[in-house]
Amino acid sequence: MIIEKENIKIYIKKILVIAIPIMLSNLISQLQMMIDRIFIGRLSLTSMSAVGNATTPMWTTMSSIFALTTGATILVSQAYGANEIEKAKDTLASLFKFNNVLGVILFLFWLICPQVAFNLMGVDESIIGLSIDYARYCAPIYVLTGIGASVSCMLQVSQKTQIMVWYGVSRSVANVILDYVLIFGHFGFPAMGVKGAALATTIAELLGDAIVLVYVLYEKNLKLRPSFARIIKAGFGLYAKTIRYGAPAACEDFAWNLGNLYLIAMLNKVSVEAAGIHSIVFGVELIAVVMVSSIGTATLTLSGYETGKKSIKGVWDVVLSSALLSWGIGVFNLILFIIFPRQILGLFTTDKNVLAAAGLYLLVVGIDLFPKSGNIIFGSGIKGYGEPSWMLKTQLLGTVFVIISSTIMVMVLHMGIIEIFILVAVDETFRFILNSAKLRRIIKNPIF
Numbered sequence: 412m413i414i415e416k417e418n419i420k421i422y423i424k425k426i427l428v429i430a431i432p433i434m435l436s437n438l439i440s441q442l443q444m445m446i447d448r449i450f451i452g453r454l455s456l457t458s459m460s461a462v463g464n465a466t467t468p469m470w471t472t473m474s475s476i477f478a479l480t481t482g483a484t485i486l487v488s489q490a491y492g493a494n495e496i497e498k499a500k501d502t503l504a505s506l507f508k509f510n511n512v513l514g515v516i517l518f519l520f521w522l523i524c525p526q527v528a529f530n531l532m533g534v535d536e537s538i539i540g541l542s543i544d545y546a547r548y549c550a551p552i553y554v555l556t557g558i559g560a561s562v563s564c565m566l567q568v569s570q571k572t573q574i575m576v577w578y579g580v581s582r583s584v585a586n587v588i589l590d591y592v593l594i595f596g597h598f599g600f601p602a603m604g605v606k607g608a609a610l611a612t613t614i615a616e617l618l619g620d621a622i623v624l625v626y627v628l629y630e631k632n633l634k635l636r637p638s639f640a641r642i643i644k645a646g647f648g649l650y651a652k653t654i655r656y657g658a659p660a661a662c663e664d665f666a667w668n669l670g671n672l673y674l675i676a677m678l679n680k681v682s683v684e685a686a687g688i689h690s691i692v693f694g695v696e697l698i699a700v701v702m703v704s705s706i707g708t709a710t711l712t713l714s715g716y717e718t719g720k721k722s723i724k725g726v727w728d729v730v731l732s733s734a735l736l737s738w739g740i741g742v743f744n745l746i747l748f749i750i751f752p753r754q755i756l757g758l759f760t761t762d763k764n765v766l767a768a769a770g771l772y773l774l775v776v777g778i779d780l781f782p783k784s785g786n787i788i789f790g791s792g793i794k795g796y797g798e799p800s801w802m803l804k805t806q807l808l809g810t811v812f813v814i815i816s817s818t819i820m821v822m823v824l825h826m827g828i829i830e831i832f833i834l835v836a837v838d839e840t841f842r843f844i845l846n847s848a849k850l851r852r853i854i855k856n857p858i859f
Contacts, residue, residue, distance in 0.1 A: 422732035426709040432572040434705035436579030441698045443583035443615075445758070448694055450594050451608055452759045456687045458605055459760070461534075461541035463690030467675055468528045469546060471668035472517050473556055478664035480510065480560040481711070482657025485794060487568045487635070488712045492719025496634070503565050504637035505650035511557030518553035521546045533676045541605045548609030555620045562627055567712050569635045574626045582619030586611050659799040663806040670810040670838075674831055677821040684762075685828050688772075691759045692832070696776040699744040700783065703737045707787040714795025723857040730792035730850065737784040744780060748773035771829055779836035782843040789846045796853055805845045809838045 452459050483506045490499040525546035529539050566572050589611030596602030603610065627636065637645075678685035710733040717725030748755070752769035760766070790802045816834055820826040 418728045419732050419735070422713070422728050423736065425713055426706060426729070426733055426736065429567060429570055429572055429709035429712055430705040432575045433567075433708055434702050436575035437701035437705055438698065439576075439579035439583045441701055443586045445694065445698070446587050447590055447608055447612070448691065448759055450590050451605065452691070454594070454604055456684050456760060456762055457538055458541065459690055460684065460687035461538040461605060462545055462608065463686050464529060464532060464534045464538065464675060464679075465525075465542040465545040465549075466690075467668070467672055468532065469521060469549060471665065471672065472521075473553065474664050474668065475661050476510070476513055476517075476556050477560045477563070478661035479513070479654065479657040480506065480564050481660035481794060481799065482653035482655065483561075484564045484567060484711060485656050485715050485797060485799070486653055487564060488715025488795065489719040489797070491568055491635070492716035495719075499568070499635055500637045500641060501645065502649050502653060503561070503635060504641040504645040505647070506561045506564060506653060507558065507637065507642045508645045509647060509650040510561045514553045514555070514557035517556070518550050521550040521553065525550075532672060533679050535679060544606045545609040548606055549613055551613050552616045555617065559620055559623070562623055565627070565633070565635055567708055568715075569633055571630070571633060574623055574630075577626075578619040578623050581622050582615040585618050586615035589614055656797070656799055659803040660794060663799070663803040666803070666806045666810045670813040673814050674817055674835070677817045678828060678831065680821055681827060681831075687760075688765055688828055689831075691756060691765070692772045692776055694759070695748075695755055695773065696744075696780060699740055699780055700787075702740050703780075703784045703787050706733050706736050707791040709733065710788055710791035711795045714792045718796050723854055726792055726796055727850075727854045729795075730788060733788045733791070734785065737788050738781060741777075741780045741784055745777035748777040768829065772832065775829065775832040775836055779832075779839055782836070782839040785843040786839060786846055789843070789850050793846065793850055793853065796857075798853070801849055802846070805842045805849075808845075809842045812841070813838050 448459065448462075451462050483502055487499045487502050490496075490502065525543050526539065529542050529546075534542055566574065590608060592598055592600050593603050593607030593611050594605075595607075627633065630636075675686050675689060678689050710729055713729045714726045717723075717729060749770075752773045753766050755773065756769040757766055765772075793799070793801055813834065817831060820830055820834065
């Protein structure tokens with residue numbers, strides 16, 4: 412199926428309307444996280460390793476809540492595309508009512524027993540105390556995660572994502588200021604180190620969440636906002652349906668993160684510093700990934716619209732337009748990685764061994780960005796069409812491949828960190844081939 416140039420322009424405009432505010436918010440947040448890593452990296456590489464070991468499993472559990480909400484985004488966008496506004500509101504009402512229990516459970520887990528996760532990951536005894544401290548100080552973020560995921564779903568489908576820019580600005584500015592004050596101890600505050608970084612993140616995140624909640628409560632033009640009475644009356648049935656759609660996405664996300672957690676466990680066996688290098692290098696790649704993920708969010712929503720309209724050509728046009736945007740981002744980043752590798756990694760560490768290998772590290776992750784972007788975009792199209800279980804299947808294959816291969820590479824062949832980076836790129840490429848083939852089959856044989 413060929414996409415016309417005029418359609419590309421139309422869909423790129425629609426994609427950017429949804430994606431740009433989310434992208435700006437995410438980029439601002441990533442800039443804040445980069446500064447956070449710079450501050451922590453200036454403490455020591457072991458501090459970076461401790462934070463890297465803590466943030467990976469915490470992000471895994473937090474992203475599971477947002478991944479579950481993917482089911483609601485699919486159903487609400489399809490209902491919106493079919494002009495079934497009341498059905499969309501009912502689905503959102505059930506989401507707001509029932510989407511917060513998991514957040515509270517995760518808050519209690521990371522507050523009370525984070526060491527369970529870190530022991531399973533094989534975190535070195537020399538840094539596990541720092542990782543536990545970081546997790547406990549970040550735990551309060553989970554209290555509002557459930558409602559935050561629900562709000563994000565509503566804003567995406569309503570195409571009212573502009574407030575996310577203010578969310579990103581407010582939390583990021585607050586985080587950088589608080590990092591400076593709390594990590595190093597300025598203006599009379601004690602130097603808290605890793606604990607200060609976590610506390611700064613928590614305070615800033617809660618501030619950003621509060622701003623978005625105020626907007627949602629008082630904005631008059633939120634067409635899909637359910638009333639408080641509708642939320643109270645919402646039954647569990649619709650939420651159960653969103654779980655049926657969202658559970659595969661959540662399990663997919665968990666499987667990807669499980670593979671990443673296992674990689675970190677293997678890197679911990681290579682050396683204490685290896686996990687810190689991984690945190691730095693993939694933190695750099697993450698800037699491009701969040702940009703592509705913003706486009707993926709728009710792809711999911713617009714694919715759902717087109718599915719609700721029973722327009723399979725529309726689904727294909729959305730995906731290809733998104734892919735063009737995403738791969739353009741990949742080209743730009745790869746050029747930067749090739750030209751300025753030492754300067755980029757030099758922002759985070761002064762370690763001479765890391766800087767000596769900077770070009771090779773960033774070349775691999777720059778190449779990895781292309782199949783990774785393809786998986787995000789084509790996967791979003793498949794989910795928007797209504798088949799999230801497919802992405803779970805390919806991710807499970809990828810995770811098994813990563814676990815087996817990394818174990819052999821580290822435990823048997825005694826390979827190092829660069830081989831692990833190459834393994835990640837191979838995994839993403841393998842899954843992109845499968846996912847792109849699946850979408851083509853859907854386009855040729857749609858079932859509405």
